[in-house]
Amino acid sequence: MRNIRPYPALISDDNDVDLFVQNFSRAAVQPFPAPIVGFVPLLFVDPYRLPPEVVEKLEINLGKLYSLFDDPTQHATVERIINTCVPVAASAADLRYWAGVYHTMLGVVQGSTEAVFNGYTQQARGLEQAGESDLAAALQAHAGVDLTPETSRIDDIFAGKADSTVSDSGVMVSDFITEFAHTTPAKVAEWMAMIVPVMENELKANRSANISFVTQFDRELSNQLFGSGQADPAFDEALAGWYKLFSEQPIPIFEHLSARTTYFALLPFARADYDNQRPLHDVLNRLDVLQSVAYSLADYKTSLAAANNQIRWAQTAGDFYQAKKASEAAWEYASRLLKNGVSNIHTEALWATRSFAQLMSLDNNKHRAAELLLSVRQNFTFSSLEFSAQLNYILAVIELADLFGQAHQDANRRRLLTEAAQLYDDIGLNTEAIKLRQLHNLR
Known part of the structure; x- marks a missing residue:
């Protein structure tokens, strides 16, 4: 391979392995990107030397690393990780290829054909990133032949x-x-x-x-x-x-x-709650299938619920790129259903809109976030919503008020907060209304 550096020799010394495992465990509970920083050194450790509880967590962390490679806003983060965690000179393409090699090796260790196949896929992505498109195509063809009896057996039928x-x-x-x-x-x-x-x-x-x-x-x-x-x-x-x-x-x-x-x-x-033992990509793919088949059966509420749960899983996993991608898809889908007059999806549609607005705000796209929150007031009638949706409506008003405050439009901020307090009163949450008025010195 002309543009990919050789994979460094794997570390198997017990003292070094113990140190890497300790660092990984400590980093796992720290804010992003610390968990990835703690994980990447394990790509250079013999997986047979790792404790089972660590091996079980490797695949989900590989998925998070791949998401960084795919997110154009995270290039600087990837470079910092390479400079900090990789024991030899490397490019992002090198690291992606090596991660794919490790993923394939992990699949062999775990007896998981899917992991082996996913590893080959990431190796090919690394080769493409390095400008080795011919080798990437050859690898994909090779992997397809080798894995056909197992991973492709269903299509063979x-x-x-x-x-x-x-x-x-x-x-x-x-x-x-x-x-x-x-x-x-x-x-x-x-x-x-x-x-x-x-x-x-x-x-x-x-x-x-x-x-x-x-x-x-x-x-x-x-x-x-x-x-x-x-x-x-x-x-x-x-x-x-x-x-x-x-x-x-x-x-x-x-x-x-x-x-x-x-x-x-x-x-x-x-409705499945987040489980950090499951690979994120597997659940997102299952929710994709559910969304499509529910739509084909005219169960639009479940279809949108599946799209929204993709957001929840990605957010909880700390995968901002996938969360933003899922939230935009869910919002577009919800908007299409509302435009077509589907009436039983208001709760899920409002949640999708508010989630997309939150992620746009976190991405410093305040103008887009404000547009989305304004659309809540335009597209939904408060009195016709069920209770959980009414709460989301009120929170959307409060979040819109906060955006006006950040834009130094205090009159609009206070007007919206006063409206939110009144809405709390309207649904019997008088204590919340009092707290909101006291917090912001509203009359």
């Missing part, structure tokens, strides 16, 4: 490599599916208690015919139970175990499942 109606154990979809015609939810629940373990074993077999068999069965099942367009919620309750079976499956499988199964399998992610 639908390229004529397997009979999608028969598992390699000889069981046929027709052996199951005809029994579901004209049945009851109770009977479905009884059958699924036996079928789910069978299908779970088919997925664990990790072969094309098995996975094809499961996805074909799912599509036929959905057609049998819901093909008439009359979706009985009792059937969805009976299929709860079936939907749960796919919740943590690799994302490519959702391209080949029915929309209904994909929807219910991923629905918990719309």
Whole structure:
């Protein structure tokens, strides 16, 4: 490779490893960018020498590092990290390539094909960044060939490599599916208690015919139970175990499942709380799929909730770039739904607007933040909102007042704060109204 420096030799001395681990643990609880500064030196430590609790945290930190590379506003931060944490002379392209190599190595250590594939992807990105587009293309082709039996197996099924109606154990979809015609939810629940373990074993077999068999069965099942367009919620309750079976499956499988199964399998992610043990990119991708399939099923409220939860996850992970990207997408989506007259998404739409305004303000785009907060007053009628949305409306008014204050428009600031206090009174939060008036010396 002409423009990428060789990866430095890995550190395996116990004393050095212990020191790096201690620094990583201390930095993890400090403000950004300290956690990344503490993490980067571990890229030069033999992963077999790291404690299991540290290895478990490596992939999510790799994701945060990749986000820095992708954010044009963080170039200076990346340079500081390289100058501070990398033991040899390096460019941003070098560090990205090395991080990809380490990610692939980590996948081998953990037995994670997805991590191996992600590592190859980042190596290719580093090569492209260094101007080695030909080598990047060759690496991607090489990785695709090497990983096809595992990471690409789902796509292979639908390229004529397997009979999608028969598992390699000889069981046929027709052996199951005809029994579901004209049945009851109770009977479905009884059958699924036996079928789910069978299908779970088919997925664990990790072969094309098995996975094809499961996805074909799912599509036929959905057609049998819901093909008439009359979706009985009792059937969805009976299929709860079936939907749960796919919740943590690799994302490519959702391209080949029915929309209904994909929807219910991923629905918990719309409200899932942040978990720092999960790779951020995995959850963001699952929420992308949920957003799309919910929209296709005309469940716009869930679709927007999925978009908003992308913001929450990215913010909590400290990934400002992904949070800003997700908030802009959620706001644009919410605006489109409001313009089209969708009426049951006001709570989520208001939250998306306020979140985007907050992130614009943090990005020092105060004018855009003010425009967004002004749109809250234009697009939403306070009295028609549910309670949680009314609180967000009031907070948007207070945040708009703060922006006017920063612009030295004190009269507008006081007018908006007085309005916010009155709105608190209107919904019975008199104590909050009193506090606001006292804090800002309002009459």
